[in-house]
Amino acid sequence: MSISWVMNLLRNMIFAGHVDEKSADVRKQILISSLFSLVSIFFLLIFGINSLLSGRTLLGTVDLSFAAINGFIYLYLRWSGNHRISSLVIVLVMMLLSFYLLCTGGPKNTGPLWLYIMPGLVFYILGLYRGAIMLGALFCLCAGILYIPGHPLLMTTYDPEFVDRFIGSLFSVGVVAWAYEFTREDGRRELLNLSRRLDELSRRDELTGLANRRDMLERIQREIDRNARNNLPFSILMADIDHFKKINDTYGHECGDNMLRLVARTLTANVQKRDLVSRWGGEEMLILLPETDLAKAHGIAKRLQTVVGTTLLAHGDAQVGVTLSLGVAEFSPSLSIGELVNLADAYMYRAKKAGRDTVCSSLCNHELN
Known part of the structure; x- marks a missing residue:
């Protein structure tokens, strides 16, 4: 029996057979649910057997019953991989067990100690706000049972000083757990926002703010997939600014960038x-036109050619204008990106060879307009 075999066995156990789960968040939830179930089973079996051997039949039966329930939860998690239901059931089961031990006292009135595991467990599984509601309700219920004289659910007697210190320490643990979960969620949100921002920047051209080549290629692929599902047409326009080098040479690169x-x-x-308009490279821009056939795309290209041709850039005392040469193509399933x-x-x-400032597609029939 090699060490690697033992390690793989342990990994398989604590991840409930879902070692290959790709989502990091799901893996964490499965790990917590599985590990908590296994640890609970281990200790509840020990405490249950010890209680039975000590003559505490009811307590031993309860401990073993909850151990069996945790065992079923673990098996369900292995079978289904549904960590949400498993985690929720774990919280409810542990709340019932803790509540029972609080009311009965457990061995030598140590039952309330089980409640200390609840803040961390509840916040991790239920999240910040639902966890706070659940834990707040549990705290109020425990305080009510312990402080209301002669409460019918309380089947043991606790020293008043113990009650005060227990409630105070449980509240403190809850506050610390809430603060930790708050900072964890806040940090997670910041990382998520930063990740989204970086992803957005990685898809944008820094100079023009247009989509870059990477973003355009992904969008075209999505349109190809949509075409395969729904047979919706789409077209692209390749636009190039005519005589752009002349603008840079005459007016400078700052003017070229502004243009x-x-x-x-x-x-x-x-x-x-x-x-979607993207900067394809240099002075070339690629335009994606979803749900647009070749005839409509050709018309759109002609309109863009006209609009850009009448647009002027103020540069010092000069009014600088440009024209576009555009090529139009419609997607067909036989074409790759x-x-x-x-x-x-x-x-x-x-279109360039035809004299620039024009549009060309398969509709031109060799007579470029």
Whole structure:
């Protein structure tokens, strides 16, 4: 029996057979549920057998019954992987056991000590707000039973000083557990927001604020998947700013950057919200038009060509204008993403060769407009 075999066995046990679960959050929930069930089974079996041997038949039976319930929870978790139901049942079972031990006292009135495990367990499984409600209700119930004289549910007698210290310490543990869960959730939210922000930045072109190539490729792939499911058409436009190098050489790179931003804003303002404008590279921009066939896409390209051609950039005393050459391609299932982009790019270069400031697609029939 090798050490690696033993380690794999232990991992399989504490993860309830779901070692390969990919979600980190789900793995944590399964780990907590499984580990707590196994630990509870171990100690409840020991305490239950000890109580039976000591003549405390009722307490021993209760301990063994709760051990069996935790065993069923563990088996259900292994079988289904449903950590949500398993975790909730664990909380309810442990609350019932703790409540029973509080009311009966347990061996030598040590039963209330089980309640100290509840704050951490409740907050971790139920979360910050639902956990606070559940724990607050449990705390009020315990305080009511211990402080109301002659409470019918209390079947033992506790020293008043013990009651005061127990309630105070339980409340303190609850506050500390709440504070820990609050900071954990707050840190998790900050990390999540930072992750989303970084992901957003990784999909944006820094200069123009447009989607970058990575984001565009993912969006095109989603449209291809949608086309396979619903047979919805989509098209792309490859747009290139004519004589852009001349603008940089004549007016400087700052003017060129401002022109790129202006063209980006103009294109974005003149397409629908469902459409996506991206900076493909240099002065090239790729535009995705979902639910748009070739004829409509060609018309949209002509409109964008006209709008950009009438847009001027103020640079010092000069009014700088540009034109666009656009290539249009509609997706067909026989095309890959690369082939689709290359097709639009080829039509854009045909527009360049035709004298620029024009639109080209398969509708041109060799007569470029």
